[in-house]
Amino acid sequence: MKKLASNTVLCVQPLPQTIVSCRDKDGKNNALVVGFVANVSLDPVMVMVGITPTRYSHHIVKESGCFVINFPKKSYKKEYGYLGSASGRDEDKFAKADIKWEDATYVDAPILTDCPVSIECSVVDSTMPGTHELFIGKVEAIHVDEEYLDANGNILWDKMDLM
Numbered sequence: 001m002k003k004l005a006s007n008t009v010l011c012v013q014p015l016p017q018t019i020v021s022c023r024d025k026d027g028k029n030n031a032l033v034v035g036f037v038a039n040v041s042l043d044p045v046m047v048m049v050g051i052t053p054t055r056y057s058h059h060i061v062k063e064s065g066c067f068v069i070n071f072p073k074k075s076y077k078k079e080y081g082y083l084g085s086a087s088g089r090d091e092d093k094f095a096k097a098d099i100k101w102e103d104a105t106y107v108d109a110p111i112l113t114d115c116p117v118s119i120e121c122s123v124v125d126s127t128m129p130g131t132h133e134l135f136i137g138k139v140e141a142i143h144v145d146e147e148y149l150d151a152n153g154n155i156l157w158d159k160m161d162l163m
């Protein structure tokens with residue numbers, strides 16, 4: 001027999017988990033855990049991330065107009081937990097957690113080196129139907145650790161031990 005769940009529950013739980021990284025106008029890197037992630041369009045390829053205005057990262061993405069979606073492995077649990085609870089408003093999260101990063105190729109944001117997949121996005125639109133601002137990003141590039149690509153450039157998602 002089924003029962004009704006509370007209407008406050010997060011009713012869709014997409015996996016794998018993601019970490020969104022960004023950079024402010026002074027060059028400071030930041031990142032947060034984001035569960036509100038979805039595909040939006042196949043042509044052009046677009047995705048969306050939902051970030052509430054209370055997050056320090058919100059104004060960064062709004063101002064810079066770009067972000068990177070990173071997919072962490074299970075072994076990144078400690079960093080993931082930290083990035084999803086501490087705020088860049090209070091501390092330099094990259095320095096504190098010794099986050100390894102490199103510059104993205106097309107957007108002004110960091111890529112998390114230890115994550116096997118990172119997707120560079122340029123914000124093309126945003127909307128705020130409720131608590132989260134949904135930033136729609138055009139996918140500019142997808143970086144994948146070589147060992148997780150087949151000969152045709154397809155991503156071998158099943159080989160990664162993603163969170």
Ligand SMILES: Cc1cc2nc3c(=O)[nH]c(=O)nc-3n(C[C@H](O)[C@H](O)[C@H](O)COP(=O)(O)O)c2cc1C
Pocket residue numbers: 030031032033034035036037050051052054055056057058083084085086087088089132
């Ligand atoms: C599993 C999980 C999922 C989360 N999903 C989101 C999300 O989709 N949107 C959001 O704004 N915050 C989300 N958060 C919260 C932020 O990651 C968290 O508040 C973070 O500390 C904000 O960092 P910042 O202030 O440096 O931007 C999530 C946290 C966790 C642990």
